[in-house]
C-alpha cells in the first residue's frame with residue numbers, strides 16, 4: 001500500500017481521516033479507531049465530506065479574489081477535489097505547496113503530484129513555521145498574496161496556536177487569506193468528550209475548541225462574512241442540495257480571514 005511495510009501500533013489522524021472519506025490508505029488500527037469514532041458520531045463520514053466541500057469553496061473564493069498561490073498546512077492524504085485541482089481549474093497559473101507531517105500522506109501526495117509541476121508536497125511539522133516557510137519560499141512568491149489553509153488541522157495542535165497563526169500571518173502580504181476549519185464540542189453534549197478520549201489514544205490527540213476561541217484565531221484579519229460558523233453554513237453553493245443533517249451535527253466550525 002505505501003512506504004511502511006509494518007503495521008503501525010497506533011492510528012494516525014491522516015489515515016483515520018482517509019478511512020472516513022472512503023480511501024484505501026489506512027491500516028487495521030486506523031479502521032478500528034475510525035469505526036469507534038463513527039459509533040460516537042455516526043455522521044462523521046458526511047461531516048468530513050462537508051469539511052472538504054468547505055475547503056473547495058474557500059479556495060474558489062480566494063481564487064476569485066485574485067489569489068494564485070496556496071500553502072495547504074496539514075494537507076492530508078490526497079482525495080478528490082484537492083487544492084491544486086480546484087485552484088488550477090479556476091486559474092492555470094495557480095501554485096500550491098502542500099505540507100504534512102505524516103509519511104503516508106506525503107508518499108501518496110508525491111505520487112499524485114509527480115506530473116503536476118504547479119504543486120509540491122513538503123514533509124514538515126507546521127508547528128515549526130521557520131522550516132515550513134523556508135521550504136515554501138522556494139516555490140511561492142511571498143511578495144504576492146498567498147492563501148494559507150489550516151483545514152481540520154488546528155484541533156491536532158494541542159498548545160494555544162495563536163502565536164503560530166501570527167507567525168504565518170506575518171510572513172504573507174496584505175490581501176492574503178487564512179482558511180480554518182476546526183472541530184468543536186459546542187452543542188455536542190457528551191459526544192465531544194468521548195471523541196477527545198478516543199483520539200487521546202491515537203498518535204494525534206484531538207483538542208476541541210469553542211466558537212469564540214476559533215474566532216479569536218482571526219485577530220488581525222478581516223473576517224469574511226458570515227464569520228465563524230458550522231461548516232455547511234459557510235457560503236454554501238447556491239445550487240447545493242439542502243443539508244440533510246442540522247449544521248451543528250458536523251461538530252466543525254469554519255471561517256476565512258483576509259490579511260489587512
Ligand SMILES: C[S@@+](CC[C@H](N)C(=O)[O-])C[C@H]1O[C@@H](n2cnc3c(N)ncnc32)[C@H](O)[C@@H]1O
Pocket residue numbers: 013014017051052055073074075076077099100101102105124125126127150151152153156157204
Ligand atoms: C484531518 S486531516 C485534514 C486534511 C485536510 N486538511 C482536509 O481538511 O481534508 C489532518 C492532517 O493534519 C496533519 N497534521 C496534524 N498535525 C500536524 C503537524 N503538526 N504538522 C503537519 N501536519 C499535521 C495530519 O497528518 C493530517 O494529515
